Amino acid sequence: MKYDLEYVLDSALDGIFIVAHDHRLVLFNRACEELYRLSKEDIVDKASRKLQDLKKTLQEKKSEKEKPAYGELASEKERMVLPHKGNKEVWVETIYTPIYDQDNGEIAYVMGVIKDITEQKNLEIQKQVLLTQLSILRKDIESKYDFSNIIGQSSGILNALELAGEVAKQNTTVFLSGESGTGKELFAKAIHYNSRRASKPFIAINCSGFPDTLIESELFGYEKGAFTGAEKTKPGKIQLVAGGTLFLDEVTDMSLSAQAKMLRIIQEREFEMLGGIKTLRADIRIIASTNTDIEKRIREGKFREDLYYRLYVYPIFIPPLRDRLDDLEILAKTFISQMNREMGKQVKGLTPEAWKILKGFSWPGNIRELQNVIERLLILSKNPIIGVNEIPGYIKSAHEIKVSSRRLDPGGALPDRLSLDKCVRQFETNLIVDALKESGFNKTKAAGILGLTRSTFRYKLAKVPHERLKTGWDVNN
Ligand SMILES: Nc1ncnc2c1ncn2[C@@H]1O[C@H](COP(=O)(O)OP(=O)(O)O)[C@@H](O)[C@H]1O
Ligand SMILES: [Mg+2]
Structure with a gap:
């Protein structure tokens, strides 16, 4: 043709x-x-x-x-x-x-x-729209993660803020330590968004969230065919960060093999993808964090000492909430006004007694826990002022135990032993009073209910404080 x-x-x-x-x-x-x-x-x-x-x-x-x-x-x-x-x-x-x-x-x-x-032109328009949206969002994030949004007046937090502010503009590796929920990630973001890398990504990886083999593919990426199931090439977080900040959260849980590769990245700024032969450059700033005793992990042989020294360049410690309870009220008030706005509520605050209970709690989950408690209080709130009744039971009972152990402890000596003895006695008293009520104040029947002989019952009854035995009750029968 x-x-x-x-x-x-x-x-x-x-x-x-x-x-x-x-x-x-x-x-x-x-x-x-x-x-x-x-x-x-x-x-x-x-x-x-x-x-x-x-x-x-x-x-x-x-x-x-x-x-x-x-x-x-x-x-x-x-x-x-x-x-x-x-x-x-x-x-x-x-x-x-x-x-x-x-x-x-x-x-x-x-x-x-x-x-x-036409298609290309539409994509260009879409790209412009996305870039504009991105810059609006970025401004939003930058203002959200400003140091001024890290709340607290205690010396511990002011000290951490000062250290973070000083180092933000440098490229220095930062090591954040503190219990879970104290604000390590918040600090890491504030450092990033106040650094020269602010316009580049901040990427967090939780090293405890991955099995040993997966953490490496997450961090370094892999080439197609690097292992069974690697059907296409996938970049790792280190490539995605490209000029930004990598936050290695709970770094002590990283596998030893990933630790060796991280060490090379910090020393030589080089790495290879899994199954890759090309050596790639890593342009990253590292912020690491831990909530455990890293030195213990080193002694146990689970964390490389040389990597520790590379990461522990500029340590910042964030104290637990229980050690800065002076910050509690301002933190809680900030969360209340934020959540009022989000939920359309009008909670004004707490009663003095309710504040006392919150301030007396040990907050093992730190600020995250406080945030959750405030959220729950706001969801359930019926009145503008939150009272003791609305405080979650576990916080109240921790408060009650504290109060009763204080009340039961006369001199402060050997507080644990004394409070235990007193508690046991109080428990026994309650049982005796209950048995008496049940038996219609008949001592023989009451002894029977408790499985005691009449004489043992009498002996124990003699120790029951008088005020617990309502006047007029005849317990001598
Ligand atoms: N000083 C603070 N001011 C305001 N919010 C805080 C503060 N510290 C922590 N938060 C909030 O508490 C929560 C837990 O903080 P996060 O940074 O995730 O803790 P960590 O990483 O130490 O577990 C987050 O919602 C964070 O915004
Ligand atoms: Mg965290």
């Missing part, structure tokens, strides 16, 4: 036209006519002007005794929107290229190729 060139060009979806130097329209393919509905007069007009421009450029080249290279004289791409096709905007891009006379090397024709770039 033989194809006629014009027939082939008519099958193309790009518009193709050729105009001669004497303004003849030599070719105007089907796409120009049917898809783009271009006017022949317009095309001849435009192409002739282009041809003149190209000739001029060619003359300039010739005067410089240069022969234009293939493709060199092609025009810039010209974009335009076609008159509406229905209600859809169609964008096209035209490029003009010269066709030389084979005998004298002059430009004999100009060829135009028109492409539909």
Whole structure:
């Protein structure tokens, strides 16, 4: 089968036209006519002007005794929107290229190729929209993670804030330690968003959340086929950070093999993906954190000492909430006003007794726990002032145990022993009083209920404080 060139060009979806130097329209393919509905007069007009421009450029080249290279004289791409096709905007891009006379090397024709770039144009618009949204979000995040949003007036927190503020602008590795929920991640983000890397990503990886083998693929990424199941190449967090900050949360739980690779990254800023042969550069700042005794992990042989020294360059300790209970009220008030806004509530505060209970609690889950408690209080709140009744039972009972052990402990000596003895006695008293009530204040029956002989019961009853035996009750029978 033989194809006629014009027939082939008519099958193309790009518009193709050729105009001669004497303004003849030599070719105007089907796409120009049917898809783009271009006017022949317009095309001849435009192409002739282009041809003149190209000739001029060619003359300039010739005067410089240069022969234009293939493709060199092609025009810039010209974009335009076609008159509406229905209600859809169609964008096209035209490029003009010269066709030389084979005998004298002059430009004999100009060829135009028109492409539909609507899809590309839409993607560009979408990209612009996303970039604008991204910069709005970034500003939002930057303000959210400003140091001023780390609440607290205690010396422990002010000291940590000062250290963090000093180091933020440097590239120094920071080591954050503190119990879970004390704000390590909040500090790490504030350091990042106040550093020169603020416009680059902050990526956190929780080293305790992965089995040994997975942590490496998360951190360093893998090439397709690196292991069974690696169906396509996947970049690791280190690549994704690209100029930003990597937060190694609970770093002591990292496997020893990943630790060796991290050490190399810190020392040489180099690594390879799993199954990869190319050595890649790592442009990252590291902030590490732990809530355990890292030195113990070193002694146990679970954490490399050399890595520890590389990470422990600039330590910041964040004290637990129980050691800075002065901060509790301001923290709780901040959370109340934040959550009021989010939940549309109007809680004003707590009663003095309720504050006392919160301030007396040990907060093992630290600020995260306080946040959760406040959230729960707000959800359940019926009144603008939260009272003792609304405080979760476990916090109240911790308070009650404290109060009763204080009340039962007369001199403060041997508080644990004494409070235990007293508690046992109090428990016994309650049982005796209950048995008496149940038996209608009959001692023999009460002794029977408790499985005691009458004499043992009498002996124990003698120790029951008088006020517990309601006046008028005859317990001598
Ligand atoms: N000083 C603080 N001021 C305000 N919010 C805080 C403060 N410290 C911690 N938080 C909040 O408490 C929660 C737990 O903090 P996070 O940084 O995740 O703790 P960690 O990483 O130490 O477990 C987060 O919601 C955080 O925003
Ligand atoms: Mg954390």
